[in-house]
Structure formats: structure tokens, C-alpha cells
Amino acid sequence: MVKISINVDDDNAEVLFDMKDVQAREAIEALEAAIKKLSTDSGIKGDKGDKGDPGPQGVKGDKGDSGAPGEKGATGSVGAIGAAGPKGEAGPAGAKGVTGIAGAIGAAGPKGDAGPQGIKGDKGDLGPVGTKGATGVTGATGAAGPKGDAGPQGINGDKGDPGPAGTKGVTGAVGPQGLKGDKGDPGSVGTTGATGGTGPKGDMGPQGLKGDKGDQGPAGPAGSSNGGTSGSDYFIELSKWGITQGSMGKPPYTTGQWAIAYNNLLGFNNALKYAKDNGRGKIVVPTGIYSFCYTNINGGAEAYAMQNTPIKLFDYQTLDLNGSQFEVMFDSINKNPYDKSPATTPAWKLAGKLIELTNCIHSHVINGKIIGDIPNRSFSDGGRGFNSEYGTEQTYGIYLDRGSKFCSFENLDVSMFMGDGITMGSYPLSTLSSNIIQSPKMLPGYVDDTGTTIARDGAYVSAKFKLIRGVHKEIQMRTGGGYTRIPNIKNTWFEYLFFDEAGKIVGRKKAIYLQNTMVPYNAFTMAVQLLNETPGLADLTINYSITMPQTQFVTIKNCEIHDNHRGGISGGADFTTIEKSKIYHNGMDSSIGVPVFPDTTRYQINFEDSYCNFLNIIDCHFFSGFHSVLAGVYNVRIENCLFQGLNGPIIYNNSSTVIKGNTFDDCNGFGLMPSMEYQRRTIHFTDNIVNTKVCGFNAVGHANTFVKVSNNTFNVDSITVVGNIEFKGNSVKALSGETWNEYIQSSINCKVCEGNIFENFGGNNYYRFFASKKKDSDSIMKNNIFRNIAFNSVNINNDTEFKECEFYNCTIRVPVSDKTLNSSLTFEKCLLQDTQIDVGGVYVNDKSIEGIVQKVIFEDSKVIFTKDYKKGVLVTIGDNISSNGIVAPRSYEVEFIDGEFTNQVVTSNTRIMAYAAGVTGDYPQLKKVKIEDTTLRIADISKFNFIADESNSNPNSSVIIKNAKFRGFDEIKPTKNVKTEVYVTPLTKLM
Numbered sequence: 006m007v008k009i010s011i012n013v014d015d016d017n018a019e020v021l022f023d024m025k026d027v028q029a030r031e032a033i034e035a036l037e038a039a040i041k042k043l044s045t046d047s048g049i050k051g052d053k054g055d056k057g058d059p060g061p062q063g064v065k066g067d068k069g070d071s072g073a074p075g076e077k078g079a080t081g082s083v084g085a086i087g088a089a090g091p092k093g094e095a096g097p098a099g100a101k102g103v104t105g106i107a108g109a110i111g112a113a114g115p116k117g118d119a120g121p122q123g124i125k126g127d128k129g130d131l132g133p134v135g136t137k138g139a140t141g142v143t144g145a146t147g148a149a150g151p152k153g154d155a156g157p158q159g160i161n162g163d164k165g166d167p168g169p170a171g172t173k174g175v176t177g178a179v180g181p182q183g184l185k186g187d188k189g190d191p192g193s194v195g196t197t198g199a200t201g202g203t204g205p206k207g208d209m210g211p212q213g214l215k216g217d218k219g220d221q222g223p224a225g226p227a228g229s230s231n232g233g234t235s236g237s238d239y240f241i242e243l244s245k246w247g248i249t250q251g252s253m254g255k256p257p258y259t260t261g262q263w264a265i266a267y268n269n270l271l272g273f274n275n276a277l278k279y280a281k282d283n284g285r286g287k288i289v290v291p292t293g294i295y296s297f298c299y300t301n302i303n304g305g306a307e308a309y310a311m312q313n314t315p316i317k318l319f320d321y322q323t324l325d326l327n328g329s330q331f332e333v334m335f336d337s338i339n340k341n342p343y344d345k346s347p348a349t350t351p352a353w354k355l356a357g358k359l360i361e362l363t364n365c366i367h368s369h370v371i372n373g374k375i376i377g378d379i380p381n382r383s384f385s386d387g388g389r390g391f392n393s394e395y396g397t398e399q400t401y402g403i404y405l406d407r408g409s410k411f412c413s414f415e416n417l418d419v420s421m422f423m424g425d426g427i428t429m430g431s432y433p434l435s436t437l438s439s440n441i442i443q444s445p446k447m448l449p450g451y452v453d454d455t456g457t458t459i460a461r462d463g464a465y466v467s468a469k470f471k472l473i474r475g476v477h478k479e480i481q482m483r484t485g486g487g488y489t490r491i492p493n494i495k496n497t498w499f500e501y502l503f504f505d506e507a508g509k510i511v512g513r514k515k516a517i518y519l520q521n522t523m524v525p526y527n528a529f530t531m532a533v534q535l536l537n538e539t540p541g542l543a544d545l546t547i548n549y550s551i552t553m554p555q556t557q558f559v560t561i562k563n564c565e566i567h568d569n570h571r572g573g574i575s576g577g578a579d580f581t582t583i584e585k586s587k588i589y590h591n592g593m594d595s596s597i598g599v600p601v602f603p604d605t606t607r608y609q610i611n612f613e614d615s616y617c618n619f620l621n622i623i624d625c626h627f628f629s630g631f632h633s634v635l636a637g638v639y640n641v642r643i644e645n646c647l648f649q650g651l652n653g654p655i656i657y658n659n660s661s662t663v664i665k666g667n668t669f670d671d672c673n674g675f676g677l678m679p680s681m682e683y684q685r686r687t688i689h690f691t692d693n694i695v696n697t698k699v700c701g702f703n704a705v706g707h708a709n710t711f712v713k714v715s716n717n718t719f720n721v722d723s724i725t726v727v728g729n730i731e732f733k734g735n736s737v738k739a740l741s742g743e744t745w746n747e748y749i750q751s752s753i754n755c756k757v758c759e760g761n762i763f764e765n766f767g768g769n770n771y772y773r774f775f776a777s778k779k780k781d782s783d784s785i786m787k788n789n790i791f792r793n794i795a796f797n798s799v800n801i802n803n804d805t806e807f808k809e810c811e812f813y814n815c816t817i818r819v820p821v822s823d824k825t826l827n828s829s830l831t832f833e834k835c836l837l838q839d840t841q842i843d844v845g846g847v848y849v850n851d852k853s854i855e856g857i858v859q860k861v862i863f864e865d866s867k868v869i870f871t872k873d874y875k876k877g878v879l880v881t882i883g884d885n886i887s888s889n890g891i892v893a894p895r896s897y898e899v900e901f902i903d904g905e906f907t908n909q910v911v912t913s914n915t916r917i918m919a920y921a922a923g924v925t926g927d928y929p930q931l932k933k934v935k936i937e938d939t940t941l942r943i944a945d946i947s948k949f950n951f952i953a954d955e956s957n958s959n960p961n962s963s964v965i966i967k968n969a970k971f972r973g974f975d976e977i978k979p980t981k982n983v984k985t986e987v988y989v990t991p992l993t994k995l996m
Contacts, residue, residue: 239276239285246272246279250293256336256381263341266298266334273316281319289325290373298334299357299378299400304345308356308399311346315361315404318368324360326373326417333359333421335378337385337394353386356399364434365409370417375402377422379570379595395600398424398571405578406430406556408439413560418567421595424575426566431483431577431617433553441477442470442533442551446544452502452534456510462540469504469530470551481521482533483550484616491518491616491639491658491681492549496537503528517660519579519618519639521554555579555617561586568595572608579618583610583625590629605631613637613657622646633672636662648672662688669695677704677712686710696720698740699749704728723749723773730755736762743768743793750775752799757785767793767814777805777820780831791815798846806831812840816876819844819859824851829860836867839874843921844897845884845930852886856893862900872909872944878953881921884930894959896931907942908949919953932962932983939969946974954981 241248249265280288303312318324334341337353344355359375362368378400386394400423405412407430419426433439445468451461458466480501484490503512503525512525513534524531531551538545557579564586566573573591574583590596592607601607609627612620613635620638627633628649636643637657645666653673656662658680674695680686686709690702700721704712705728712730719737722745726732732755739745742765751766753776766774774794778786779802787808798818805820810832817840819830824847844859861880868879882897899918908915917934934951943949951964963984966977979985 237285238287238289239280239283240289241273241276241291243272243291246276248272248276248295250291250295252294252330252332253296253334256334257339258334258336258341260342262296262334263298263343266296266341267300267314267343269295269297270300270314270316274314277316277318277322277324281322286321287323287325290327290329292328294330294332296332296334297359298341298343299355300341300343301346301355301357302343304347306347306350308354311356313357313361314343315358317361317363318365318370320366320368322365323369323371325371326375328373330374330376331359332376333357333378333381333400335381337381337383351386353382353394353397356397358401358404358428360403362403362405362409362412364407365405365412367411368409369413369415370403371414372416374418375426376420377402377426377569379421379423379568379599380597382423382599384600389600390603393603396603398602401425401428402569403427404430405559407432408434408553408556409559409578410554410557412558413562414564415560415562416564418565420566420568423570425572425611426569426591427561427564427574427576429556429559429574429576429578429581431555431579433483433555438473438476439553440550441472441480441531441553442467442549444546444548444550445470445533446546447533447535448544449542451536452510452532454510454513456504456508461536463537464534465538465542465545466502466534467532469532471530472503472524472528474526474529477524477553479521479523479554480531480551481554482516482518483552483555484548490548491684492547493681493683494518494535494547495539495683496535497660497683497685499536500534502532502534504530504532518549519616557618560584565589566609567591568593568597570595570599571602571604571606572611574609575611576620577612577617580621581612581617581619582621582623584621584623585625587626589627592631593629606635608632608635609651611635612641613655616658627651643667652676656686656688658684659686660684662686664688664690665692667693669693669697671697673697673700674702674714674717677702677707677710680707680710684709688712690714691716693717694720696740698722699724701725702727702730702732704730704755721751722747724751724753726753726755726758728755731757732759732761733757734760737764739765739773745773748772750797750799752776754778754799754801755784758787758789759785760788762790762792763794764792765794767795767816772797775799775820777802777807777830780804780806780829786810803828804831805829806833807835808833809835811836811838813838815840817842818846819861821847821859824848824854825857827858827860829862831862831864832866833864834866835863836869837863838869839871839876840868841876841878842880843883844880845882845895848884848886848895850885852890854895855891856895858896858898860898860900863902863904865903866901867905868901868907870908870910870915872911874910874915877910877913877915878919879916880918882918882930882932883921883924885924886930891929894929894931896933898931898933898935901936901939903938905940905942906936909944911945911948914948914950916950916953918951929959931959934964935967936965936969937967940972941969941974942972943974946976946978950978950980951985952980952983 243250247268249269251265253262253266277288280286297316300314301311302314303310305311316324335355337351340346340352340355344352346354359377360370362370382394384394388395390396402419402422403414403417403426405428414427447465447467449460449464450458450466451464452458452466482492482499484492497517498515499517501512501514501516501522502510503514505511505527506529508530511527514522516522533551535545535547556577559576559578559581561574561581561583562585566586566588567590569591571592573588588609591609592602594601606613607630609630609632610622611632611634617638619640620636620642622634622641622643623645625646626649627646628651630651632652632655633648634643634654635657636654636659639659640661641654641656641659642663643654643665644663647668647670649670649672651672653669653675654664655676655678657678662675664675672695674690674693675688677688686707688710690713692715695717698721700719701724702712702714703725704710707729710729712728714726714730714732714735716734717736719735720740721737722740724737732753745768750772751774753763758776758778763774763776772795775797776786776789776791777796777799778784781804785808786806787810789807790811790813792813792815794812794815794817796815796817798820800820800822802820803822803826812835815837817830819828819842821828830842842861844861848854870879880897880899884895884897897918906917918932932952936951952962960982961984962982963986964977964980966985966987968989969987977985977987
């Protein structure tokens with residue numbers, strides 16, 4: 006049931022509608038009767054109401070003749086066109102044909118008398134939509150009467166979802182027009198009804214009361230227009246803003262061409278301002294080519310002082326290039342009219358940026374191509390250093406800074422700028438209130454919960470600094486210049502202290518560098534407190550600032566960034582995401598043969614010089630360049646990217662790095678730069694594939710850096726893993742196999758080497774691979790598999806060991822750091838199959854070292870010679886000094902303890918110990934083999950010796966076997982000039 010009350014000069018009329026039961030004619034008659042009771046005088050005009058939301062559009066019929074214009078109200082349902090709902094918030098709908106208060110407009114008839122205007126009613130609740138009634142009989146056309154007062158407007162309610170379209174009835178007489186409301190936002194487009202017959206034009210009904218402004222309704226569905234924009238879009242009117250399409254080509258340019266480029270800058274900025282002022286969030290550029298120029302309006306002599314005129318976005322704007330191409334005009338020789346620098350400043354020094362987002366929130370640039378100044382430069386000044394056109398880097402495609410947040414750049418192709426295609430500064434808002442504390446002097450003491458400063462070793466606290474309530478809501482510790490200068494704080498965690506106006510502690514919050522922290526609502530001042538610093542200092546000053554948050558949350562997606570002079574993307578925005586983009590050939594010759602930037606800091610992405618909290622790089626392709634990613638970022642994640650033909654990521658000062666699921670072709674995995682003295686770093690390199698000749702990870706000298714390299718596949722000719730690195734679960738295969746003969750050695754000498762597979766670093770090159778660990782150190786070298794590896798001796802330890810490792814077809818040299826001391830190589834719980842150990846190589850031609858011992862020890866290990874083993878010896882001796890060369894002989898020893906030795910060779914002679922092939926002379930060196938609690942399986946004992954049968958062996962050489970188990974033979978074959986002793990439990994001597 007819907008009730009309408011009308012009051013004019015205290016005359017009242019009420020009409021009740023039951024939309025379910027009343028037919029259209031009855032509704033009209035009831036309304037006419039109510040109107041006749043009212044004064045014919047004009048009703049009191051209501052105050053202008055707030056802007057209302059649009060009501061639903063009625064069903065569409067054939068277009069009737071237009072009625073006499075009245076004050077614009079909510080459009081009723083159109084007869085032939087379809088009944089239009091009231092403008093503004095939807096009022097109660099009457100029966101169909103009189104839809105709501107407004108009935109359907111019939112066929113054009115003579116203009117009827119206008120009814121009286123109702124007085125303004127209070128806003129009521131939205132009534133239910135009535136069902137469609139039967140269409141009334143069309144009345145005879147009446148003579149046009151005077152304009153009546155407007156009838157009451159329907160109640161303004163919240164905008165609901167569009168209701169279903171009613172079925173079309175016979176065209177009824179014209180009902181009263183609804184009340185006039187302020188223009189609302191476009192509502193949903195109604196469905197098109199069947200075309201009705203044309204009826205005579207009815208009298209205009211009274212205008213309804215003005216309703217209050219309602220909430221904005223949801224956007225209607227997209228229309229079927231051909232290339233238009235939505236209601237909230239602004240399609241730039243080029244002529245209105247003096248914007249001209251077209252490319253200006255190569256220099257020199259005419260004054261008129263410069264004017265076009267400059268006016269295009271002004272025109273776009275005026276269009277963006279117009280869109281902002283009129284609530285248009287998306288600004289669409291008519292597709293075409295547009296030329297622009299840099300400016301130096303204030304006449305600065307150097308780049309940092311030049312006042313540019315970029316295209317500048319506002320908050321909540323999207324600049325849609327719509328497939329357009331933006332070009333920069335540039336002349337290296339002739340200054341443009343908008344470069345006001347002194348005559349002594351050459352034209353090539355003009356700096357600038359094309360598009361700028363400063364202190365922007367939710368602003369975006371999408372869908373187009375942006376080409377910089379490089380194609381139009383001459384590079385003819387003759388210089389080659391930084392102070393030349395070769396060394397210029399101060400032009401940028403897109404520039405973002407000063408507290409901007411939640412901005413993005415998508416579907417762009419940006420190239421040919423001297424600095425970067427896209428650059429982001431890390432600074433907060435450029436206001437006095439953004440900076441709270443700047444590198445304060447800190448005094449000894451600890452502030453307790455009462456606000457009292459007491460003595461505590463290593464504690465220092467700053468003075469109190471004023472906070473601005475309502476402004477300083479969120480703070481972070483930054484470095485003063487925004488560059489890679491992590492504060493050199495011994496303890497990563499520090500405290501913020503907050504005080505009220507009386508000096509009472511109202512909050513103390515732990516934080517770390519660049520962490521965002523909320524300020525208590527009642528804080529009046531604040532201080533910073535450091536703990537665990539060097540005690541006893543008179544004061545402490547560390548470079549840091551406490552500011553409002555810096556630039557944050559920037560996304561670069563589906564972009565091509567390429568052929569820029571120094572780099573592709575540089576930045577420092579906290580929480581930057583770069584995804585699904587091609588970033589390539591930056592820092593090179595721009596693909597047109599221009600000079601290369603005169604420095605090695607040439608990159609695809611550089612976050613080294615503008616420090617930020619988090620950088621996330623996903624699904625990107627890097628190729629054709631020098632550096633790929635320079636990550637001076639507190640936290641960085643690089644995932645699912647492809648790197649080809651350039652350097653891998655370089656890690657600078659940071660806290661955490663994750664490099665996961667990437668492929669590196671002809672590219673190193675990552676490089677490690679020094680960090681701040683006290684900064685702890687954690688780096689995870691996992692699930693990557695590396696295909697390159699030389700790959701290295703060096704964490705030596707980084708005491709607070711932990712690197713974990715795990716579950717990767719390396720196809721490399723050389724790999725280096727040294728320092729505080731955990732190397733686990735990796736597969737490492739030689740890229741060139743046995744054919745690679747370059748003198749570049751792999752070296753595995755890290756904190757943990759566990760669960761890896763190394764293959765094919767063998768062949769004819771002896772200097773290919775080193776892996777070991779110092780015996781009894783806290784490092785781990787275990788559970789690795791080595792196949793076809795030629796181990797070289799890296800002289801870093803005298804006593805080395807392997808645990809739980811497997812060796813197949815390997816050659817292993819015993820490492821020796823100091824050859825004046827004894828040395829050993831121990832295998833514990835290992836398997837060695839067809840593998841040879843080399844000792845004594847460091848003493849070739851050496852007559853100065855006497856009496857040392859080199860020992861190879863097998864503990865709980867298995868040694869197997871398969872039937873195909875060709876080397877024939879387990880331990881070979883490379884010492885060739887004759888008996889008159891030294892006084893005290895050197896000694897070479899092999900020990901088997903609690904293990905197994907299996908020899909399946911039957912076609913040639915085999916032995917445990919012998920001189921290396923080709924070594925001749927008179928050798929006094931001692932040779933000893935000791936076997937204890939070990940199982941010996943020998944297929945043909947007649948072709949086996951523990952020590953080679955040498956006529957010139959030292960007479961004190963010996964073989965001692967204790968409590969061994971013989972399998973395949975019954976007794977030991979004696980060795981010439983070697984004492985052989987065999988014992989069984991209880992140590993009964995057999996030989």
C-alpha cells in the first residue's frame with residue numbers, strides 16, 4: 006500500500022494506492038480527484054534539495070511527441086519510449102501506465118493544463134514498486150490549459166537494484182509528471198519494451214516535491230555505443246584544450262613546432278584539471294601521436310635547478326593513452342624557446358620528465374607508447390665522461406615521488422630516455438610536518454615506564470620531538486637522504502617512546518628500520534631509544550630520520566621498458582611490484598648505435614640509490630643488458646623470471662632476499678655486495694635453474710649474512726660456493742662435460758654442503774673441482790653424490806673430511822695447506838666406487854720437507870673396484886725424490902676401519918697403494934696400509950697387492966691387518982720388501 010499526502014495552503018488530500026489491486030484508470034481518477042481539491046494557485050516552491058540518484062529507466066517504446074516543458078523533475082515512464090522513472094531517488098511507483106506517480110506518456114496530444122505544484126514534503130521511506138495495471142482508455146484530446154503546479158515528488162529512498170521490466174500494456178493517458186529533483190548520477194539502463202501505439206498527448210501532471218539527495222547507486226551495465234566512454238570517463242576534447250596531434254620528426258624544429266609541443270603539455274594538464282573538477286576519474290586520450298618538449302621555465306643552469314613542465318596527474322585519476330604514442334622533441338644543438346638556461350648552458354643539458362605523479366593517491370597511467378629524447382639527440386659535443394651528452398641521465402619517461410601511494414603503470418612501452426623509463430623516489434611528502442627527527446644526538450640512559458631516565462649500559466635516548474596531532478599518525482625510521490644507508494644500529498630493534506603533554510609515557514613500541522608504526526592518538530612528543538649499543542659513550546649520533554611514510558605501493562605491470570640510456574626502472578617506493586614485464590637493452594646503445602653510458606651502473610632495474618622497504622619482481626623477462634637487478638632494498642623477492650645474457654641480481658644492504666623459481670641463461674644466479682657492519686641479512690636462492698659457464702656465490706667476509714642455496718639445478722662449467730652459505734639439495738652438472746679444458750676451478754667450501762649431486766667435472770682436466778671441509782670443524786660436508794669428478798687440491802686445510810658421501814669414477818687429490826705439517830683426508834660412512842686418491846703431489850722435486858705424514862682414512866666406509874675399473878690403484882703417490890734427496894723419509898699411510906673393500910677386477914693387477922704412473926727413481930718414502938675390522942672381498946687374490954711390489958720400497962713399509970674377514974680368498978699374497986702382518990682375534994699373528 007502506498008499513501009500520498011498533498012497539502013497546499015492547508016488544504017489536504019490523501020490518495021491510497023494498492024499497487025496489487027488497483028487498475029491504471031482507477032489510479033488516474035483517484036489522483037485527478039485529489040488534484041481538484043487543491044487550490045489552482047501555484048503551490049509553494051520547495052527549497053532546492055540535494056542532488057538525488059537516478060531512478061530506474063522505464064521500458065522503451067516508440068517516441069511520442071514531447072509535452073510542454075516544466076521544471077525538470079524525475080522523468081516518468083514514456084509512452085512510446087517507455088515510462089521514465091522520477092529523476093533522483095526513485096519514488097513509489099504507481100501502477101504501470103501511471104508508473105509510480107508518473108504515468109506513461111501517450112501519443113502526442115494538445116498541451117493540457119498544468120496542475121498545481123505541491124509543497125515540499127519530508128523525506129520518507131521508499132515505497133514498494135507497484136505492479137503494472139491495465140492501460141486505461143485514451144481520452145479525447147483536451148485544450149491546452151495553463152501550466153499547473155507541480156504535484157508531489159516521490160519519496161527519496163536508497164537506490165536499489167533495477168527491478169524487472171513490466172510487460173507492455175496499451176498506451177494510457179498521460180499521468181502527472183513527478184517532482185523535480187537535482188540531477189543525479191546516471192542510473193542503470195532499462196530494458197527496451199515493445200513499441201506501443203501512439204496516444205494523444207495528455208495534460209501535464211503536477212510536479213512532485215523535491216527529495217533529499219540519496220546515496221549513489223551502482224553503475225549501470227555498459228551500453229552498445231560504438232567507441233564512446235562511460236559516464237565517469239572523460240574523452241579529451243583536443244580543440245577545446247589546444248592539443249594537436251602529429252609527430253615533429255627530427256631537429257631542427259620551427260618556432261611553431263615548439264609551440265605545439267609546449268601547448269600540448271598545457272592542454273593535457275588543463276584537461277586533467279577539468280576532469281578532476283568535474284569528477285571524471287578516467288581520462289581517455291584520442292588515439293594518435295602527440296609531441297611534447299621539456300622546459301626550463303625558471304632558467305636553471307644545471308639539471309637539478311631546471312623547472313620542468315610535465316604532464317601531472319591528480320589523485321584518483323587514470324590517464325588512458327588509448328593506444329596513443331607520446332614523443333619527446335629534442336635538439337642537442339639549438340635550444341628550444343622554453344629552455345631559459347644561461348647561454349653558457351648547452352642545449353643538450355636540458356633535463357626533464359614527461360609524466361609526473363607527485364603526492365598522488367590511486368593514480369594510474371595505462372595503454373600506450375612513450376618515446377623519449379634519445380632518437381633526436383646528436384651526441385656531438387665531443388665529450389665522453391659524466392659532464393658530456395654521453396653522461397647525461399636526467400630525462401625520464403614517468404616520475405613518481407613524495408608520498409604517492411597505490412599508483413600503477415600498466416600496458417605501457419617506455420623507451421629512449423637518458424635516465425630511466427620509469428623512476429620512483431622514496432621520499433615522503435615535501436612538507437615541514439613530514440620530517441619529525443633528523444639524525445639526533447642521543448645521550449646515555451634508559452627511559453623506564455614512568456618516564457624516568459635511569460642508567461643502563463648500552464642504552465641511549467634522543468631528546469623529545471614535537472608531534473602534530475592528526476598529522477603524524479603513522480611514522481617510520483628512514484635514512485636522511487633516502488639512499489642505501491641502513492642506520493648502523495647494533496641491535497636491529499629499537500624503541501619509539503611516546504609522551505603526553507604532561508610528559509607521561511603513553512606508549513612504547515618496538516620497531517625496525519622502515520617499519521610503519523602507528524602513533525598513539527594522545528601522543529604529544531616522541532623520542533627514540535636504542536639498546537645494546539657500545540656502553541660508556543658520552544653521546545651517540547647515528548644517521549637516521551623519523552618521518553611520515555615514504556612513497557609506497559606502486560605496481561608496474563604488462564610493460565616493456567627498453568633502450569633507455571642508463572637504466573629501465575629505478576626506484577625506492579615501499580612495496581613496489583613489477584610483474585609480467587619485458588625489461589631489456591637498457592644501458593646499452595638504445596638499438597640505434599648511440600654511445601653507451603660511461604659507467605658500469607647500467608641496469609634494467611636499480612633500487613640501489615633510492616632505498617625502500619620491499620620490492621617484488623614476478624614473471625618478468627630480463628635480457629640484453631649489463632646488470633639486471635640492483636637490489637638495495639630492505640626486503641626483496643624475485644620469482645618466476647627469466648634472465649638471459651646479463652648479470653644476475655646484485656644484493657646490497659638488506660634484511661631478506663628470496664630468489665625463487667627463476668631461470669638464468671648465460672647469467673649468474675646472484676652477486677653479493679658488502680652490507681652495513683651490524684646488518685643481518687638472510688638470502689634464499691631456491692628452485693632456480695642456472696645455465697651458464699661460470700657461476701659463483703661468495704659470502705666470505707659477511708659475518709652477519711646467511712645464504713641458503715637449495716633445490717636448484719646448475720648446468721655450469723664452474724661453480725664457486727664459499728663462505729657462510731648453506732648449499733643443500735642442488736643438482737650441479739658440467740655444462741660442457743669432459744670436453745671443457747679451461748683453467749677455471751669450481752670450489753665448494755661453505756658452511757653446509759649437504760644432499761647435493763655433482764656430475765661430470767672430470768675428463769682430462771685435473772683442475773676443475775674442489776670440495777671439502779676442515780676435519781672437526783662445525784661446517785658440514787655430508788650426504789653428497791659425486792660422479793666423474795676430478796678433485797683438485799685447494800690449499801686451505803691440512804685435515805679434511807667427507808661424511809656419508811658417494812663417489813663414482815672420481816679422482817681426489819688430498820688437500821694440503823701447510824706442507825711442513827702432517828695432513829689427512831678422512832671418509833666417514835662413505836661409498837667410493839672406481840675412485841682414486843692422490844697423495845704426495847705437493848712434494849714433487851721437493852728436498853726441503855722431511856718426516857711428514859700424509860694419511861687417507863676410511864671409517865665405516867665401502868670401497869669398490871668394479872670389473873671395469875681401469876686405474877687399478879686406490880691411493881697413488883706422487884712423490885719422486887730419491888733416497889739421497891732427503892734424510893728423514895716422508896710417510897704415506899692408508900687406514901681401513903670398520904669398513905668394506907671389494908675388488909671385482911680379474912683382468913689386470915690392482916693394489917691399495919702404488920706410485921703414480923710415470924714416476925721413477927729411488928724412493929725411500931714409507932708406505933703403510935692398516936686394515937682393521939674390515940671385510941675384504943677380492944675376486945682374484947693373485948692379481949692383488951696391498952702395496953705395489955716395488956724393488957726400491959722402503960724396508961720399513963708395512964701392511965698390518967687386524968681381525969679382517971676374507972671373502973673369495975684364504976690368505977694374503979706377500980708383497981716384496983713390505984712387511985705384512987695379519988692378526989685375528991684375540992690378535993693372533995698369522996703372518
